Amino acid sequence: MIEMSRLSYSRLDLYNTCPRAFAMKYVHKAEPENDTADYFAEYGIIAHALYEEHANARGLIPKTVLTDMFHNGTETRDGMVKGFNDIKLPPYMANKYYQQGLDLIDRLLHTSVANVVGSEVKFSIYIEGIPVPIEGFIDKVERDERGYIITDFKSARPYTQEFCDESLQMSIYAMAALELYGELPYKQVYEFFRFNETVKTVRTMKQLEEAKQEIRRRWDCIQRKEFDPQYDQFFCNNFCQYAKSCSLKQQMDAEKAQRRIERAQRKQARDAKKAAKQQEGDV
Numbered sequence: 001m002i003e004m005s006r007l008s009y010s011r012l013d014l015y016n017t018c019p020r021a022f023a024m025k026y027v028h029k030a031e032p033e034n035d036t037a038d039y040f041a042e043y044g045i046i047a048h049a050l051y052e053e054h055a056n057a058r059g060l061i062p063k064t065v066l067t068d069m070f071h072n073g074t075e076t077r078d079g080m081v082k083g084f085n086d087i088k089l090p091p092y093m094a095n096k097y098y099q100q101g102l103d104l105i106d107r108l109l110h111t112s113v114a115n116v117v118g119s120e121v122k123f124s125i126y127i128e129g130i131p132v133p134i135e136g137f138i139d140k141v142e143r144d145e146r147g148y149i150i151t152d153f154k155s156a157r158p159y160t161q162e163f164c165d166e167s168l169q170m171s172i173y174a175m176a177a178l179e180l181y182g183e184l185p186y187k188q189v190y191e192f193f194r195f196n197e198t199v200k201t202v203r204t205m206k207q208l209e210e211a212k213q214e215i216r217r218r219w220d221c222i223q224r225k226e227f228d229p230q231y232d233q234f235f236c237n238n239f240c241q242y243a244k245s246c247s248l249k250q251q252m253d254a255e256k257a258q259r260r261i262e263r264a265q266r267k268q269a270r271d272a273k274k275a276a277k278q279q280e281g282d283v
């Protein structure tokens with residue numbers, strides 16, 4: 001059996017994105033080989049910390065303190081979180097992300113925390129057929145007269161409704177809520193905080209069974225050591241920590257370079273033909 005003490009949504013998601021990257025990170029526990037675009041994650045962590053501190057203080061943190069946390073970072077129960085001043089966003093993104101952070105603080109100050117029953121709620125659940133727990137944290141749990149609401153904060157662009165309705169992450173959170181509170185949430189929300197947009201979804205017991213089957217399928221693939229690389233241009237170029245040693249990426253890069261050369265050669269030939277025609281006309 002592959003040695004692994006736990007699963008999580010991010011592990012299952014990485015396996016789905018690229019089994020080789022998953023194996024390098026969680027099976028071989030290899031050191032990262034190359035830099036990745038960490039600023040997306042770091043920016044997300046700042047925003048999560050702002051939400052969490054705001055909820056934990058029952059909404060009583062003044063704007064000046066939240067703004068200072070945003071700029072300079074803060075100490076949370078999970079350790080030190082970097083501030084905006086410390087993350088290295090590409091210059092063309094920095095202004096936009098900075099303003100979106102300040103807008104988030106303004107919105108937070110007008111967001112009620114009266115129904116919040118937990119933020120960064122830890123869970124650990126087992127599903128039949130998998131000997132290790134699935135662990136994670138739910139960003140925000142609220143309860144009102146209709147029941148529980150689960151929210152996950154995202155720094156990404158808003159997902160489609162279809163994606164949210166099929167998201168394995170939300171199915172895992174629904175399983176966790178069922179275990180923690182004894183009932184399914186009646187509403188699950190992705191909050192895309194940079195864009196001030198939300199997408200709502202919900203899960204049924206039938207969908208949870210389907211999600212469990214999918215998790216078992218991925219677990220079985222991991223146990224069979226199915227770790228072939230899976231190329232995704234955006235992920236491979238920005239987020240894979242093991243791209244340097246990846247032969248598939250090298251092959252794709254070489255093919256891309258070859259296509260670029262061929263395009264340049266075709267253009268050169270067209271230009272030469274055009275110039276020759278022009279010369280003929282001039283004679």
Ligand code: SF4
Nearest residue numbers: 018229236240243246
């Ligand atoms: S570079 Fe791409 S294909 Fe290669 S391991 Fe990383 S994610 Fe997978």
